[in-house]
Amino acid sequence: MKRRDFIRKSLSAGLITGTALSFGGYGKIFANSVFSGLPYDLVAVKDGEPDKMLDKALQALGGIQNFVKKGQTVVVKPNIGWDVTPERAANTNPLLIKRIVEHCYTAGAKEVYVFDNTCDNWSSCYKNSGIERATKDAGGKIAPGHSESYYQQVSVSKGKNLKDAKVHELILNSDVFINAPVLKSHGSAKLTITMKNLMGIVWDRRYWHRNDLNQCIADFSTYRKPDLNIVDAYNVMTRNGPRGVSKADVLKMQYLIVSTDMVAADAAAAKIFGMEPEDVKYIQIANEMGIGQMDLSKLNIGRIKV
Amino acid sequence: MNLSLLKRTRVVFSSFLLISVLILFVDFTNIIPERYYDAVLFFQFIPSLLTFKNFIALSGIGFIIIILLNLLFGRVYCSFLCPLGIFMDVISYFSKKIKKIKRYKYLYQKPFNWIRYSFLGIFIMAFLLELTFIVSLLDPYSIFGRVSSGVFRPILIKGNNFIVSVFQNFGAYSIFHVDLKPAPMLVLFVSLFFLILIVTLAFTKGRLYCNTVCPVGTFLGFLSRISVFKISIKKDTCTSCKLCERVCKASCISIPDQKVDFDRCINCYNCLTVCPEASIEYKYISAMNSFKKGNSLKNDVNPNRRQFLGILALIFISKKLRSQRKVVQNTAIIPAERTVPISPPGSLSIDDFNDSCTACHLCISACPTQVLQPAFTDYGLIGFMKAVMDNHAGFCNYECVKCAEVCPTGAIQLFDLEDKKRIQMGKVKFEKGNCIVETEGTDCGACAEHCPTKAVRMVPYKNNLVIPEVDDKICVGCGACEYACPTTPYRAIYVQGNAVHLTADKPKQTEQQKEIEEDFPF
Numbered sequence: 112m113k114r115r116d117f118i119r120k121s122l123s124a125g126l127i128t129g130t131a132l133s134f135g136g137y138g139k140i141f142a143n144s145v146f147s148g149l150p151y152d153l154v155a156v157k158d159g160e161p162d163k164m165l166d167k168a169l170q171a172l173g174g175i176q177n178f179v180k181k182g183q184t185v186v187v188k189p190n191i192g193w194d195v196t197p198e199r200a201a202n203t204n205p206l207l208i209k210r211i212v213e214h215c216y217t218a219g220a221k222e223v224y225v226f227d228n229t230c231d232n233w234s235s236c237y238k239n240s241g242i243e244r245a246t247k248d249a250g251g252k253i254a255p256g257h258s259e260s261y262y263q264q265v266s267v268s269k270g271k272n273l274k275d276a277k278v279h280e281l282i283l284n285s286d287v288f289i290n291a292p293v294l295k296s297h298g299s300a301k302l303t304i305t306m307k308n309l310m311g312i313v314w315d316r317r318y319w320h321r322n323d324l325n326q327c328i329a330d331f332s333t334y335r336k337p338d339l340n341i342v343d344a345y346n347v348m349t350r351n352g353p354r355g356v357s358k359a360d361v362l363k364m365q366y367l368i369v370s371t372d373m374v375a376a377d378a379a380a381a382k383i384f385g386m387e388p389e390d391v392k393y394i395q396i397a398n399e400m401g402i403g404q405m406d407l408s409k410l411n412i413g414r415i416k417v
Numbered sequence: 418m419n420l421s422l423l424k425r426t427r428v429v430f431s432s433f434l435l436i437s438v439l440i441l442f443v444d445f446t447n448i449i450p451e452r453y454y455d456a457v458l459f460f461q462f463i464p465s466l467l468t469f470k471n472f473i474a475l476s477g478i479g480f481i482i483i484i485l486l487n488l489l490f491g492r493v494y495c496s497f498l499c500p501l502g503i504f505m506d507v508i509s510y511f512s513k514k515i516k517k518i519k520r521y522k523y524l525y526q527k528p529f530n531w532i533r534y535s536f537l538g539i540f541i542m543a544f545l546l547e548l549t550f551i552v553s554l555l556d557p558y559s560i561f562g563r564v565s566s567g568v569f570r571p572i573l574i575k576g577n578n579f580i581v582s583v584f585q586n587f588g589a590y591s592i593f594h595v596d597l598k599p600a601p602m603l604v605l606f607v608s609l610f611f612l613i614l615i616v617t618l619a620f621t622k623g624r625l626y627c628n629t630v631c632p633v634g635t636f637l638g639f640l641s642r643i644s645v646f647k648i649s650i651k652k653d654t655c656t657s658c659k660l661c662e663r664v665c666k667a668s669c670i671s672i673p674d675q676k677v678d679f680d681r682c683i684n685c686y687n688c689l690t691v692c693p694e695a696s697i698e699y700k701y702i703s704a705m706n707s708f709k710k711g712n713s714l715k716n717d718v719n720p721n722r723r724q725f726l727g728i729l730a731l732i733f734i735s736k737k738l739r740s741q742r743k744v745v746q747n748t749a750i751i752p753a754e755r756t757v758p759i760s761p762p763g764s765l766s767i768d769d770f771n772d773s774c775t776a777c778h779l780c781i782s783a784c785p786t787q788v789l790q791p792a793f794t795d796y797g798l799i800g801f802m803k804a805v806m807d808n809h810a811g812f813c814n815y816e817c818v819k820c821a822e823v824c825p826t827g828a829i830q831l832f833d834l835e836d837k838k839r840i841q842m843g844k845v846k847f848e849k850g851n852c853i854v855e856t857e858g859t860d861c862g863a864c865a866e867h868c869p870t871k872a873v874r875m876v877p878y879k880n881n882l883v884i885p886e887v888d889d890k891i892c893v894g895c896g897a898c899e900y901a902c903p904t905t906p907y908r909a910i911y912v913q914g915n916a917v918h919l920t921a922d923k924p925k926q927t928e929q930q931k932e933i934e935e936d937f938p939f
Contacts, residue, residue, distance in 0.1 A: 299866070321857070360926075
């Protein structure tokens with residue numbers, strides 16, 4: 112890069128950023144892609160296998176290189192909450208996790224960690240979800256999240272009910288954070304997607320349940336925006352979530368959503384599930400707090416059928 | 418045959434056994450397969466006896482083989498198989514290293530027969546009356562288990578956590594932290610008491626514990642009076658050098674009398690290796706013969722009047738204890754707390770469980786969720802230290818039968834996983850007045866999230882909220898709801914134990930209509 116180009120580019124970048132900041136709540140006025148430099152705000156893929164759909168989505172977003180740079184450490188946070196087998200769709204599809212880790216290494220990632228603060232016994236969850244195997248097969252590292260000693264106190268300055276939380280050190284220490292939830296029904300929050308998945312990077316969840324769960328989910332989403340959200344909606348648990356009772360709770364829907372905006376991703380996933388985003392309280396609250404854009408009509412969406 | 422080979426065999430075999438048993442109890446990684454547990458614990462005397470009593474199956478014949486071996490060779494169990502005994506040998510070995518001058522330190526001691534037969538009497542009575550509190554307190558295997566699980570394991574875990582925290586600074590996650598839920602103090606106190614007692618006795622007096630307190634030792638000693646092979650002294654070649662007496666951990670060789678009290682001999686074979694004149698024999702001696710000769714044992718065979726009266730008193734006391742054996746009801750009137758404890762899945766009922774559990778704490782060590790904890794007053798005195806489900810420490814994993822796999826006594830019986838998922842250990846109780854949804858007017862649902870059968874599910878409530886609704890017919894009593902419930906100081910949802918376990922209904926499952934749109938819904 113020539114010096115002249117450098118100056119020109121930095122100046123224009125600075126100008127854009129400055130303008131954006133002066134508007135405030137920019138997400139509501141412009142599509143995010145204007146600022147992120149990405150071709151789309153959100154990419155939705157349909158009718159493929161989990162790994163193939165991810166390839167398509169990342170290709171549409173200009174490749175994993177836009178999110179993971181050479182030598183960076185990456186933390187991937189799937190949902191591994193339950194000690195059940197992959198076909199029960201209570202945890203993120205292991206095939207998808209494997210592909211995510213592979214993509215990160217393709218981009219030159221130094222280390223890729225995968226963890227969750229599980230609900231059932233952690234080692235059984237890691238094993239029976241198939242995610243431990245998938246991660247190791249792709250060369251990634253499985254990290255534990257079952258002990259308080261891995262969590263550090265942070266403050267959530269923009270939170271209303273949730274002012275602080277103990278967050279897993281990998282989230283604090285990694286360069287790139289990829290949020291990879293599975294779309295599921297949820298008894299109290301109605302749906303669990305990207306924002307709800309962040310409950311698995313904190314230690315004390317009981318506090319959230321005591322202090323208005325929906326508000327806390329939205330509050331914590333202000334803490335650290337994941338660099339990428341990848342929603343697995345291949346097999347979808349349509350009822351009895353988040354744990355499910357049997358395979359009969361699961362429908363094969365074959366969707367995948369990728370976005371840097373959690374609110375947008377949750378809104379699109381809610382639509383796929385058959386619900387309106389505003390019917391899910393925390394999506395509504397997060398939208399009002401300016402965390403992201405719930406109105407899909409204002410977004411630049413890439414739609415791909417495999 | 419070179420008799421010194423016997424001792425070497427004993428040392429190798431017993432070291433191997435001690436390490437194997439220790440690994441079972443201290444393992445915190447849950448990687449040991451079930452078959453290994455069965456193999457290692459097959460020859461534990463009391464667990465095997467209880468397994469036989471419960472199932473009358475081949476898996477419980479270990480104690481019969483021990484008795485047969487005992488009738489042939491003497492107390493083989495005490496030196497080759499008893500983990501507590503072998504542990505004492507390790508302590509005595511190191512005591513010799515430390516006190517170098519007194520290397521050969523043991524001398525003949527008279528047996529404390531009144532004490533040992535009293536302990537045996539108490540033990541047999543307790544066994545017959547199914548007062549397993551006393552059985553569990555004195556069973557050597559279970560004592561070793563409790564010490565390993567309650568003292569050694571936490572120390573190991575602390576060490577592990579220290580190393581992990583060092584590695585954590587370098588971003589290494591292949592080894593991991595273990596958060597240990599603390600056991601009741603009194604349980605730990607009992608384990609520590611036995612540990613200190615045993616270490617002290619072993620350090621100074623060898624196997625005095627085995628020949629004074631241990632009822633299994635006394636019982637097997639009683640049997641070894643009629644053993645076919647016995648250790649004795651060749652009077653014509655013995656030079657009374659006392660080497661054998663000084664290495665005898667059981668203090669049962671008396672050189673002045675040139676006699677071996679084989680009743681107390683624990684078959685360590687130390688004497689066979691040290692005798693310079695090869696004057697110690699291990700050979701066939703007819704039982705009748707040894708009685709005729711007027712062995713020192715003869716006086717002890719019949720319990721005297723005092724012992725008889727003592728045993729009568731014990732029966733009386735144990736009857737008293739048995740009549741008190743009821744699930745203790747909490748007297749304090751607290752709305753949301755269980756009054757009937759939850760016994761582990763596969764234990765059939767609280768009574769069945771208490772009849773067979775010896776509180777060895779193997780299940781507590783093996784339980785992956787730590788929901789199994791030593792009971793304090795949960796079952797009453799009879800169940801002190803035995804395993805109980807503590808839903809504040811964890812909850813029973815729906816997909817797990819680990820406790821039943823490892824239980825050596827049959828107190829927790831192994832069911833197929835699908836059958837285990839139907840065992841109802843207790844029933845869910847919902848205390849609406851404590852619930853966040855009612856008191857705070859906000860959504861929560863932590864209980865329903867965790868429920869594996871949807872016995873707890875969220876239903877519409879006022880102000881567009883959802884509130885738990887329970888169906889105890891499909892509840893298995895796993896306690897996940899109670900564990901997850903965030904209310905303090907009492908929970909809004911808890912499990913009331915079933916004194917007799919029941920069978921839960923299968924959760925209803927209807928097929929879903931598949932209607933997936935052709936195009937994107939946005």
